[in-house]
Amino acid sequence: xxxxxxxxxxxxxxxxxxxxxxxxxxxxxxxxxxxxxxxxxxxxxxxxxxxxxxxxxxxxxxxxxxxxxxxxxxxxxxxxxxxxxxxxxxxxxxxxxxxxxxxxxxxxxxxxxxxxxxxxxxxxxxxxxxxxxxxxxxxxxxxxxxxxxxxxxxxxxxxxxxxxxx
Amino acid sequence: xxxxxxxxxxxxxxxxxxxxxxxxxxxxxxxxxxxxxxxxxxxxxxxxxxxxxxxxxxxxxxxxxxxxxxxxxxxxxxxxxxxxxxxxxxxxxxxxxxxxxxxxxxxxxxxxxxxxxxxxxxxxxxxxxxxxxxxxxxxxxxxxxxxxxxxxxxxxxxxxxxxxxxxxxxxxxxxxxxxxxxxxxxxxxxxxxxxxxxxxxxxxxxxxxxxxxxxxxxxxxxxxxxxxxxxxxxxxxxxxxxxxxxxxxxxxxxxxxxxxxxxxxxxxxxxx
Ligand SMILES: Cc1cc2nc3c(=O)[nH]c(=O)nc-3n(C[C@H](O)[C@H](O)[C@H](O)COP(=O)(O)OP(=O)(O)OC[C@H]3O[C@@H](n4cnc5c(N)ncnc54)[C@H](O)[C@@H]3O)c2cc1C
Ligand code: FES
Ligand code: FES
Numbered sequence: 091x092x093x094x095x096x097x098x099x100x101x102x103x104x105x106x107x108x109x110x111x112x113x114x115x116x117x118x119x120x121x122x123x124x125x126x127x128x129x130x131x132x133x134x135x136x137x138x139x140x141x142x143x144x145x146x147x148x149x150x151x152x153x154x155x156x157x158x159x160x161x162x163x164x165x166x167x168x169x170x171x172x173x174x175x176x177x178x179x180x181x182x183x184x185x186x187x188x189x190x191x192x193x194x195x196x197x198x199x200x201x202x203x204x205x206x207x208x209x210x211x212x213x214x215x216x217x218x219x220x221x222x223x224x225x226x227x228x229x230x231x232x233x234x235x236x237x238x239x240x241x242x243x244x245x246x247x248x249x250x251x252x253x254x255x256x
Numbered sequence: 257x258x259x260x261x262x263x264x265x266x267x268x269x270x271x272x273x274x275x276x277x278x279x280x281x282x283x284x285x286x287x288x289x290x291x292x293x294x295x296x297x298x299x300x301x302x303x304x305x306x307x308x309x310x311x312x313x314x315x316x317x318x319x320x321x322x323x324x325x326x327x328x329x330x331x332x333x334x335x336x337x338x339x340x341x342x343x344x345x346x347x348x349x350x351x352x353x354x355x356x357x358x359x360x361x362x363x364x365x366x367x368x369x370x371x372x373x374x375x376x377x378x379x380x381x382x383x384x385x386x387x388x389x390x391x392x393x394x395x396x397x398x399x400x401x402x403x404x405x406x407x408x409x410x411x412x413x414x415x416x417x418x419x420x421x422x423x424x425x426x427x428x429x430x431x432x433x434x435x436x437x438x439x440x441x442x443x444x445x446x447x448x449x450x451x452x453x454x455x456x457x458x459x460x461x462x463x464x465x466x467x468x469x470x471x472x473x474x475x476x477x478x479x480x481x482x483x484x485x486x487x488x489x490x491x492x493x494x495x496x497x498x499x500x501x502x503x504x505x506x507x508x509x510x511x512x513x514x515x516x517x518x519x520x521x522x523x524x525x526x527x528x
Contacts, residue, residue, distance in 0.1 A: 091264055108264035108307070130257050132295060133447075135361065144335075144364040150294050151365065154264045155287070155309060202360065220446045221359025 093157040097122070098166030108154050112146075113137045115153035116163055124164035124194045128223070135222030138195035138202075139163050140249055145202035147221070162249040164194040167201075175249075176242035177201050177235075186235030188226035196222050200236045205247030209240055259297035263306045270395060270424060273310050277420045278397060280306040286422055287311070288331055289365035291358070292374040311367070316424055319343050324430050325391075326350075330369025330423045334381070335360070337368060346430045349437035349457050353384040356439070359447040369423040372408075375415050378449040378465040380441065382409075386470045387455035387462035388428045396421035409469035431458065436528030438521030442513050444504065451504045452513040454493070456521035466497040466514050476518055486526065490519035 094103040097120055104119050116122050116139065128136030130149050137149040140162040167175035177200050180186065187193045196219065203210065203218035210218060215236045216229070224232060239246040265284075267273035277284055283305035287293055290311075296302040310316070316329035319340040326346045328337060337343050338355035357363055357371070357380050371381045372392060382405070390405045397420055408415050417423070431437075437457040441450045441464075453464035454473075459480055461473040475496065479489035494511035501507045 107261060109259045109261050111258065114258075130298070132291065132358075132362065135359070138361060145361050146364055147361045150291060152264070152290065152294070154266075155290060155311065157266070199361065206360075217446075218360060221361045 091154060093153050095153075095156055095158065096160045098162055104153075106153050108152065110153045111149055112139070112141075112151040112153050112156050112161075113148035115156075116148060116161070119153075122163050122165050126191055126194055128191065128195075128225075133223065134192070134195070135199055135219075136192050136195040138198040138222065140198055140202065143205075145199050162198075164197055166249060167197070175201075176246040177204070177239045180235040180239035180242075180246075181232070184231050184235040184238050186228065186232045188224075188228045192222060192224045192226075196224065196232055200232075200239065201247055201249060203236065203247075204240055208244060208247055210236070212237065257298035259294065260300060260303050262304055264309065265306060266309045267313060270313060270316070270422070273308050273313070273422055274395065274397060274420065276306070276308045277422065280308075282419060284308055286373075288367040288370035289333065290370075291362055291366040292370060292376065310369075310422065316369070321346060321430060322427070325427045326430050328368055328426045328428070330367065330372075330425060332368050334358075334363035334366045334368070334371075337381075338363060346432060347388065347428050348433060349431075349439060349455060350381070350384050350388065350428060352437075353380050353439050353455065356380050356441055362447070368426055372405075372426060373415060373417060373423055375409055375411075375413050375469065376449075377409075377412060377467060377469050377471075379470065380450060380453055380464065383450075383453050383462050383464040383470045384439065384455045385426065385428065386472060387457050387460045388431075389460065391427040392423055393425035393427065394418075394421045395424045400424070406472070412468040434528075436525035438524030440517035440521045440524075442517060452499070452510050452517055454514065454517040454521045456518065456525045458525075461493065461518055461521070463493070463497070463514055463518070466494070466499045466510060468498070471497065473514070473518060480522075486519060486522045490515055490522060493518035 126136040128134035132150040285304035287307045316331040318329040334354045334357045343351035392403045441453040473493045475492035494514045499510035
């Protein structure tokens with residue numbers, strides 16, 4: 091079947107099997123490999139991307155279900171001038187990663203969190219990221235990174251080109 | 257894990273969904289959020305030949321006051337119910353419980369129609385709906401019918417819904433903020449299904465995971481209505497239950513949790 095969607099600002103149409111999962115579509119068909127597959131059972135959040143403004147676990151969404159949607163992956167975050175989005179910038183400066191496997195999903199989930207709640211408390215960050223697991227258990231610095239990113243204001247909860255750099 | 261192949265039909269209206277259901281019969285399944293169905297399909301525990309996508313039926317996505325009830329469209333997602341001002345004002349128990357389903361990403365996909373129709377006795381929203389005496393509106397080729405939630409569940413993953421029917425709306429009484437309520441969900445990990453959960457509102461008590469379906473704690477309700485104390489009423493919460501034993505908890509422990517969580521939920525409800 092044909093699916094059309096806008097991925098990181100570029101619209102495209104592809105012929106896919108109905109059973110193709112969005113995460114496989116993004117990785118294998120579009121060739122965007124930042125989005126990781128961790129558990130494949132909707133538990134770990136490594137595959138989190140943003141579909142029509144909402145964070146979702148792309149291992150449990152069919153590409154067919156995202157037909158007509160706007161999808162943003164980690165690759166879609168940096169601005170045209172290459173400036174880092176405030177959230178990955180804060181993960182960098184606060185050392186919010188160890189092996190980095192959970193990071194793309196953590197970053198996308200954090201953007202969704204900051205969109206809903208631009209000034210979260212430490213506890214609200216922990217609760218807001220309940221769907222994302224870090225096997226290196228580097229949670230403290232992840233929380234610090236999200237709190238730091240929040241200092242950038244509204245840009246931290248927005249996807250797409252951003253001129254703000256934390 | 258990749259599901260086995262199927263045909264994907266996007267329904268543009270309830271009528272289109274219903275005629276696709278009629279056309280494909282047993283082969284077909286509706287898909288809303290897909291957050292119960294796709295995990296089953298990935299494990300090949302469900303192998304539908306045709307999926308009918310109802311998630312885009314945005315005319316079924318609403319939370320609104322209708323007379324002395326609150327009407328919730330079947331494709332309303334958990335996060336929408338959780339953040340709806342109407343739900344928070346008129347049925348705060350339901351708004352609260354919708355916010356306890358899984359994690360934010362799960363709540364962005366899962367729908368009220370999906371969780372009700374899925375008929376997993378470990379589900380949060382159906383437990384709250386049972387305590388609220390919700391009415392379910394099903395639509396089929398012959399039109400709409402209303403089903404009391406107490407009559408809806410037949411057993412594990414089994415409902416009275418006909419193969420050519422779908423849920424279009426859920427209705428609950430408008431209670432406002434003065435009616436006390438309590439919800440107690442026992443989990444080992446934050447974003448899990450309840451090991452046991454108890455909803456208490458307006459003298460009614462419903463429990464998750466204490467039988468093949470969500471059930472009411474009838475003995476507790478009777479005790480309450482005849483004037484028993486919360487402690488005494490909660491002591492009979494496990495009467496007539498048949499919880500399963502699994503790696504999370506054995507049946508005895510679930511019955512203990514049912515009594516304990518009922519006591520807590522009733523106290524919370526009474527203190528409002
Ligand atoms: C990681 C994870 C954690 C979760 N945690 C919890 C939790 O803590 N508590 C909890 O209660 N649930 C939990 N869930 C389940 C979640 O609530 C699901 O969203 C919900 O059970 C199903 O809703 P859905 O819209 O995704 O339904 P789908 O998966 O699309 O459908 C489920 C079933 O309902 C049928 N159906 C869907 N819509 C309709 C309709 N309108 N009319 C008739 N039949 C219909 C489908 O055919 C299918 O059989 C969790 C799920 C995941 C993946
Ligand atoms: S890979 Fe999707 S949640 Fe783990
Ligand atoms: S940094 Fe290794 S899994 Fe999180």
